[in-house]
Each structure stands twice: as structure tokens, then as C-alpha cells.
Amino acid sequence: MPRFDDIQLLRTTYLRGPSIWTYQPVLEVWLALGALEQHPSSQLAGFNERLTAWLPDLIEHHCGVGTRGGFIERLHEGTWMGHVLEHVIIELLNLSGMPVKFGQTRETSTSGTYRMVFRCPEEAVAREALARGHALIMAAINDQPFDLKAAIQAIKTAIDDNYLGPSTACIVDAAQERRIPHVRLNDGNLVQLGYGAAQRRIWTAESDQTSAIAEGIAQDKDLTKRLLAAAGVPVPEGVIVASADEAWEAAQDIGLPVTVKPSDGNHARGVTLELYKQENIRTAFALADQEGSQVIVERYIQGMEHRVLVVGGKVVAACRGEQVFVTGDGKQTLAELVAELNRDPRRGIEEEYPLELLDLQLPNIQLELARQEVTPETVPAPGRQVLLQRNGNMAIDCTDELHPDVAYYAELAARVVGLDIAGMDLILKEAGRPMKEQDGAILEVNAGPGLLMHLKPSSGAPRPVGQAIVEHLFPGSSEPGSDAGRIPIVGVAGSRHSAFIARLVGWMLQLSGKLTGIASSEGMFIAGRQTQTIDTANWTGAHRLLTNRLAEAVVVQTSARSILQEGLAYDRCLVGLVTDMDGWEQLADHDVRAAEQMVRVLRTQIDVVLPHGAGVLNADIASVAELSVLCDGEVLPYSLSADNAFIATHRQSASARAVFLRGEDLVLATGAKERVLGRLALLRPAQGDSHAPAALLAASACAWALGIAPDLIAAGIRTFEYKI
Incomplete structure (x- = not known):
């Protein structure tokens, strides 16, 4: 061959x-x-x-x-x-x-x-x-x-x-289910949900509502405990120590056994539980000292570690941990038994796995082995259990078991610290009993908690924590027809006067009270001020406006070349305008070699119109008017002639709107009803486009589709100062 x-x-x-x-x-x-x-x-x-x-x-x-x-x-x-x-x-x-x-x-x-x-x-x-x-x-x-x-x-x-980490991805997925757009703002997990002024931002499981002060409090475990205790939340007695000697002294004062941990660590790193002996406490101090700025010695509380997730002041999920043991068979070494345990499909090094691989070289595991006087080479006797980890194995869902009293204290702790999204680490003998009845306590309050344990528990039902966070950020977003996270976006596609139209529509939106951004071939404009003079009629220009938290509305001029080379910068728009099918001669490098091929390109602008939006089409060009069948929303055509056949057919519906010229009058029509917006000679801007009639019709139709009142449309045209 x-x-x-x-x-x-x-x-x-x-x-x-x-x-x-x-x-x-x-x-x-x-x-x-x-x-x-x-x-x-x-x-x-x-x-x-x-x-x-x-x-x-x-x-x-x-x-x-x-x-x-x-x-x-x-x-x-x-x-x-x-x-x-x-x-x-x-x-x-x-x-x-x-x-x-x-x-x-x-x-x-x-x-x-x-x-x-x-x-x-x-x-x-x-x-x-x-x-x-x-x-x-x-x-x-x-x-x-x-x-x-x-x-x-x-x-x-x-x-x-x-790709996004599992916590961020579950929130983004929940937003997409509610048709809330998202924009990734960096190579990590900083994501914008929604556009412009309607946006919210998340970074893993933190939001732009997460207070920096609250996060700082949560990182300081001693301060957190003091604030919680003052509010009546059960917490273990503890003290900050500066040396191994002080740790032993504190342990004797508090009463053995104790827990030693860093004051500002995370993910259970540097935490050692149930310590009785001086040598173990000294070793645990050194371990905690490597993971945080200070070390805390606190009373050890009997029970199992639990994690409770609080979102917007309400408990939405809970899970409990499990201690990790291996059981000897008298034949295999401890290292071999652990290798067998690591074959559990729930364990892995990537974030997608709910359980981590067990590494016998980790200091906290080595400390546990030393306390039991075994090494990786030890062959445990048949039936002997060797404890490897006491904490950090959150994988068993217990949301439905959680007692209302435990939920109350978790929610109270989140309010005390000031976090909108918080992960509470608790010690409980049983999730279904009141907190104080079982001598339970809240150990830590965590900002930006991991969500994987609730998404992929090793036992029990996954919990919709992403949906809970999105509902917290966008209340009511689960309701049918919700426009959460969206601002009015107008897409202007075509070659004829499109920059002029984009700027005029932007001016009308600005007059209607919305701080408006415009991305056009004549530059970028925000609130009437030109901020860039370069061509911004492209993905990058639109993206800059959509990520601008000031923008309450956006108008984006788009070329056929930009659609072919980049795609649109937004997923959907409220109003999509197509003015013409010109320019195919310049697109041979994209294999566009005939005028009829432009339909496939420019239809993209109409394909993305929202169901409650409108497609504005130039009815004087048959191939443009034919895009009407592709529009999910209202179709609002415009024409230089009141006798245009497409518009005549369109107006047979009593609710169908259209914009056209009758002589010198610019007319807004709804079915058979007509309203004269004004005479062209009076409406034309002083510095207007030399071929302004069609451009004025297109801009007026877009403004009308946006719900701008006719009188304001007329005033907008008369007061528009068109300068390049």
C-alpha cells in the first residue's frame, strides 16, 4: 500500500x-x-x-x-x-x-x-x-x-x-441552564456571569458579594472563634502558641487530648487531631507552623468532621467525613495496602476526584503512623486496623439528616463572619441531633469553599449547589422568561451606514437614561465620550464593552469578516439589524465568492435575537427581508417606500410593526395604524450621513424595537451630532 x-x-x-x-x-x-x-x-x-x-x-x-x-x-x-x-x-x-x-x-x-x-x-x-x-x-x-x-x-x-475547576464549572453550568451568559476573565477561575452593569463575578466559590473583611476574618481562625463565641455559637476552647513548649503547656491547661492546627491554613493541611503525648504535640506544632502564620492549640472534640455549605444565609448542603484505615492481612506491607486503597476510582490527583490519593510521605500521615508505631514497610497483623487520616475526607452526603439546630448555628456563623458563601467545618457525633446536646462545635468558617464534595459525594445524593449560588446571585433567575444577567444589546450587521446607525442608536439609548457603550468602526464610545479612535467593530471591541460594569446597554457594529474570523462576542442580543448583503467581493479568503453566500454569514446576526427581542431588516433588499423566517423574536422591517411589498404583507397582522417613508414623512406603523415621526428635512442631523434616509429608518426601527418612545426617537435624531 x-x-x-x-x-x-x-x-x-x-x-x-x-x-x-x-x-x-x-x-x-x-x-x-x-x-x-x-x-x-x-x-x-x-x-x-x-x-x-x-x-x-x-x-x-x-x-x-x-x-x-x-x-x-x-x-x-x-x-x-x-x-x-x-x-x-x-x-x-x-x-x-x-x-x-x-x-x-x-x-x-x-x-x-x-x-x-x-x-x-x-x-x-x-x-x-x-x-x-x-x-x-x-x-x-x-x-x-x-x-x-x-x-x-x-x-x-x-x-x-x-478548563474551569469543578466548583467554578458547576456554577457556570447552572448559569447556562438559566440562559445567563458567562465570560471567562482570566486563565483561572475568575468568571463574569451576565453582561455589563447586570454582571456578577465569581472566583471559584467566592462572589463579588464576598466581603474582603469577612474573608480576612475567616482566614484568622482565632478571631473567627472569638466572634462566634461572642454570638453564642459553640466553638472549642483554644489558644495561640508561639513554640512547641507553649503548645505543650497550653495542652495541659486545656486538658488532653487536643488538636493542633495553623491559624490561617486551609484544606486540613497542618491539622493534627486527638493528641495526648508531649512528643506528638511538639511534632504537630512543627507541622502546623509550616502551614500558617500562627499555631492554635484547642480542645479536641469527640465526633466526626462535617462540612455544611451556607449560601445567601441558608444551608444548601452538608456532608460528613470518614476516617481512613487499612486493615492488615498478615501478608502485605502497609505501603502495599495503601496502593490497593488508592485504586479506588473515587481517588485521584485531579480536581474532579472527590477523594485524594493517599501519600505515606505526607507529614500528617507520617505522624499518624508514628503514633501507632508502624512504618510503610510494616506488615500489619491480620485484622489490625491502621489509621491513616482522621480528617479531610469529606465525601458522604448528609444534607437530609441535618438537624435544624445545627443548620441554625451554621447560618448564624456565616452571618457573624459576614460571608455570603461559606463552608462550615463542624464536629458532630450525629448530624441529626442538636448541636449542644452532643457537645458539637464549629471549628472553622471557610470563604471560597470547595464544592466537589457536594457535587460528587462517595455516598448519598449530589446536591445542586451551583444552582443555589446562581439563585443567590440572580434572584428569580429560575423563573420562566427571566432576563437575569442581561442588558440591552443591539447588533448592527452590514456595510451601509452601519457605523452611523450604531452611533445614532447608542445616542437614543443614552437619552432614554441608559449609560450606553458603542463599539464601531469609528471607535469606541461610552456615555457619549469617545474612548478609543481605532476600529472596534470586532470581537475584542464588543468584549470590552460587555465586561464594562458601567455599561447599561451596548450597541455593537459587526462586519461579515468579523463573523467569519471571530464569531460574535455575545450569545444573544435584544435587537439584531441587517442592512444589506454587500461586501462579498472582499471575502474570497473565506471562500465567499457570490452574493448569495452572504446570507449564510449575516443570518448569524438574526439567529441570535432573543425570543422577546426583534430582528430589524432592510425590506428593500429581498435577501435581507427573507431572513425574517430565521428570527426567534419580532420582525421589524424598514423601507424607503410605503408601497414595499414585503411590508404590505407584513402589516396584515394587526400587531406587526414596520418603519418606512411615505413621501418625506418617516412613519412608524403598527398594523394599519400609522404615526408620523416627522419630516426628513426636520429630522436629518446637521452633520448626518449623506445617504441618511435609509440609515435614519434603520436607527428609528432599532430604537422603537428597544421600547424607546417615538417622541424621544425624533428628539434623538434632531440632537445627534455626528462627528468622526
Whole structure:
């Protein structure tokens, strides 16, 4: 069999928002098949068998056939390698723990060259998957070995390095379920939920409502305990110590056994429980001293560690920990028994695992072993239990068991410290008994608590903690029709006077009382002031406005090239305007070679209109007017003629709105009812566009769609000062 040269990856473009392909981010890849254009899958000896041996779950890909096994059927019939690569990448992502269902491959006007896309929420992960998928398909074509496990691990590593952590991801997922948009603000877990002035920010399980003072209090465990005790919350007696000698003295004063821990540590690091002996307390002091700025010795309380999550003043989840033991069999060493325990599928090093791998070299585990006079090489007698960890294994859900009295103290503690989202560490003998009856206590109050223990408990039901946090940040967002997190966004697409229209609509919004940002080819404007003079009619310009906490409304001018190269910066808009289908001649590099191909590009602006929004369309251009069938919201056409056939048909509905010229009058019509906004000669801005009539109609239609009163629209046109 001849050896085929690699499929050429001519260019890759990450489309970060809605595009001609889909609403979600995708990686678009231009492929040149070379000689493989003459060799579909059915003509490559052994290719299908090698491919399905590596990726047997390709049987689950429905492909265009629409049934299980559809893609396999296409393989046997004969399909081209661009299409196969699409499915290979999707399957590699699935195997790496990132489920993907969307992909498409289309031939360009150049024979043998294809555009292939697949959905992926992170660009770095998408590019890694592309590289690994490309290598796999060439190995299958040329009958060469391929390390599938290494490829999957490489993609998993990219996911771990680039994707949101589980706590942040669950909040973002809950927001998306409520159609609240999100914007990632850094490479970590700082995420904006919503747009502009309606946004809220989260960082893992902290929000922009989380007080810095409250967080500082929570980090100081001694101060936290004193404030809680003053409010009547049960806490263990304790004292700060500066040396191992002081730790032993304090332990004797408090009464043995004691707990030694850092004053400002986290994740149970440096915490040692139930200490009786001086040598163990001295060792525990050194361990705690490495993890925090001060060391606390406090009374040890009998019971199991519990974590209670409080969101917005209410308990939403609770779980309890378990001590970790291994039981000897008289044959295996302690190290071998621990290795067996680490094979538990709930344990792992990544954040997705509810339980950590056990490392016998960790100081706290070594201290536990020393207290029991064993080492990793010890072979425990049959039935002997060796304790490895006393705390930090929160994995058993007990939300439904929690006594109202325990919930009361947890909620009180959150209020005392001042945290809107807090994780309470408690010691309880039983979650279902009152706190003081069982000598229970709150040990710590944690800001930014981890949520994984509630999302993936080892036992019990997962809890919808992400939804609770989103409801706290956006009250009422679960109600049907909620517009939580959204501000009015107007998208202006097309070539004719679009910068002028964007700025005029922005001016009208500003007059209506909304602090408005405008991203246009003539610069960026906020509240009427030009803040940038460069072209901002692109993803970056719009993104800057959408992340601006001052912006109460945004107008974004968008070009066909920007849609093709970047995608839209917003997921949905309240008003989408398409003025024309011009400019196809400049888009040959995107394989746009005829005017009718512009429909697929500019329809994107109408595809993203919200159901309660409006698509504003130039009815004087038939291909623009025909986009009306794609709009989820109201259709509001405009025309230079009152006799426009599309508008005449549109107005047959009593509620249908339209804007047009009748002679020199600019008319707003609802069904058969008409209102004259004014004569063009009076409305035209002094410094207006030389072809302003169509632009004024478009801007007036957008403003009307936004609910701006006709009198204010007229005043806005007359007072608009158009300067470049």
C-alpha cells in the first residue's frame, strides 16, 4: 500500500462566539487532502478496521444517517478524510472526559480543500485534540502504530490545565441552564456571569458579594472563634502558641487530648487531631507552623468532621467525613495496602476526584503512623486496623439528616463572619441531633469553599449547589422568561451606514437614561465620550464593552469578516439589524465568492435575537427581508417606500410593526395604524450621513424595537451630532 503524505492543516481559527456554524465556540480547520482526495475510506485497505479497533465507540456516532452506527455505515460506503478527522477528534474528546456532539465538514470551492469544525469550549484543548486526531488518522491511513493512551492523556492534561475547576464549572453550568451568559476573565477561575452593569463575578466559590473583611476574618481562625463565641455559637476552647513548649503547656491547661492546627491554613493541611503525648504535640506544632502564620492549640472534640455549605444565609448542603484505615492481612506491607486503597476510582490527583490519593510521605500521615508505631514497610497483623487520616475526607452526603439546630448555628456563623458563601467545618457525633446536646462545635468558617464534595459525594445524593449560588446571585433567575444577567444589546450587521446607525442608536439609548457603550468602526464610545479612535467593530471591541460594569446597554457594529474570523462576542442580543448583503467581493479568503453566500454569514446576526427581542431588516433588499423566517423574536422591517411589498404583507397582522417613508414623512406603523415621526428635512442631523434616509429608518426601527418612545426617537435624531 502506498504511503500517503499528511493531510495539510492550512489554517485554524478559533471562533469564540456564535458563527456561521453554531452558537457555541468551535475550532475551524481548513484541510487539504492532497492525494487522499482520490481515496475515500472505502478505498483504503484495512483503514476502517484499524480506526474502529482504536476507537470502537465510533459506533455511537449517528452522523448524517441519524441512527446508531450511522458513521460506521458512512465509513464502509466511503467518506472523505476531512469528515473522518472530524469524528476522530470528537471521539478523542469524548474519551478524554469532554463530551462533544457537534462537528461539520464542508468542501470549499477548491477541490480537495475542506472546512472542518468541531465544538470545544477551550481553544488550547481544541488545538491539542486536533493535533492528536491528525496524528491518529494518518497512522490509521498508513498502517502505523499509534499510542492512543498517550493521546488521551495529553488531551486530559490540556483539559486540566485550561478548563474551569469543578466548583467554578458547576456554577457556570447552572448559569447556562438559566440562559445567563458567562465570560471567562482570566486563565483561572475568575468568571463574569451576565453582561455589563447586570454582571456578577465569581472566583471559584467566592462572589463579588464576598466581603474582603469577612474573608480576612475567616482566614484568622482565632478571631473567627472569638466572634462566634461572642454570638453564642459553640466553638472549642483554644489558644495561640508561639513554640512547641507553649503548645505543650497550653495542652495541659486545656486538658488532653487536643488538636493542633495553623491559624490561617486551609484544606486540613497542618491539622493534627486527638493528641495526648508531649512528643506528638511538639511534632504537630512543627507541622502546623509550616502551614500558617500562627499555631492554635484547642480542645479536641469527640465526633466526626462535617462540612455544611451556607449560601445567601441558608444551608444548601452538608456532608460528613470518614476516617481512613487499612486493615492488615498478615501478608502485605502497609505501603502495599495503601496502593490497593488508592485504586479506588473515587481517588485521584485531579480536581474532579472527590477523594485524594493517599501519600505515606505526607507529614500528617507520617505522624499518624508514628503514633501507632508502624512504618510503610510494616506488615500489619491480620485484622489490625491502621489509621491513616482522621480528617479531610469529606465525601458522604448528609444534607437530609441535618438537624435544624445545627443548620441554625451554621447560618448564624456565616452571618457573624459576614460571608455570603461559606463552608462550615463542624464536629458532630450525629448530624441529626442538636448541636449542644452532643457537645458539637464549629471549628472553622471557610470563604471560597470547595464544592466537589457536594457535587460528587462517595455516598448519598449530589446536591445542586451551583444552582443555589446562581439563585443567590440572580434572584428569580429560575423563573420562566427571566432576563437575569442581561442588558440591552443591539447588533448592527452590514456595510451601509452601519457605523452611523450604531452611533445614532447608542445616542437614543443614552437619552432614554441608559449609560450606553458603542463599539464601531469609528471607535469606541461610552456615555457619549469617545474612548478609543481605532476600529472596534470586532470581537475584542464588543468584549470590552460587555465586561464594562458601567455599561447599561451596548450597541455593537459587526462586519461579515468579523463573523467569519471571530464569531460574535455575545450569545444573544435584544435587537439584531441587517442592512444589506454587500461586501462579498472582499471575502474570497473565506471562500465567499457570490452574493448569495452572504446570507449564510449575516443570518448569524438574526439567529441570535432573543425570543422577546426583534430582528430589524432592510425590506428593500429581498435577501435581507427573507431572513425574517430565521428570527426567534419580532420582525421589524424598514423601507424607503410605503408601497414595499414585503411590508404590505407584513402589516396584515394587526400587531406587526414596520418603519418606512411615505413621501418625506418617516412613519412608524403598527398594523394599519400609522404615526408620523416627522419630516426628513426636520429630522436629518446637521452633520448626518449623506445617504441618511435609509440609515435614519434603520436607527428609528432599532430604537422603537428597544421600547424607546417615538417622541424621544425624533428628539434623538434632531440632537445627534455626528462627528468622526
